[in-house]
Amino acid sequence: MKKICLRCGCNSLISDRSLGGKIVCKKCGSSYIGYKGLTYLKSRNILYLMIIFVVFLIIIL
Numbered sequence: 001m002k003k004i005c006l007r008c009g010c011n012s013l014i015s016d017r018s019l020g021g022k023i024v025c026k027k028c029g030s031s032y033i034g035y036k037g038l039t040y041l042k043s044r045n046i047l048y049l050m051i052i053f054v055v056f057l058i059i060i061l
Contacts, residue, residue: 006034 005025
């Protein structure tokens with residue numbers, strides 16, 4: 001399992017010495033860090049499928 005920023009999705013993380021070694025994201029500076037796992041991928045796939053479904057309905061109507 002790989003750690004990622006839960007705010008922007010970036011996997012480039014650093015340990016900030018001024019915050020006592022707390023891990024923060026290099027891109028957005030957030031300390032909201034989690035693990036990229038199967039549930040993350042499933043929720044993202046469901047979101048994409050919902051968007052495609054809504055666009056399809058709009059095109060039909």
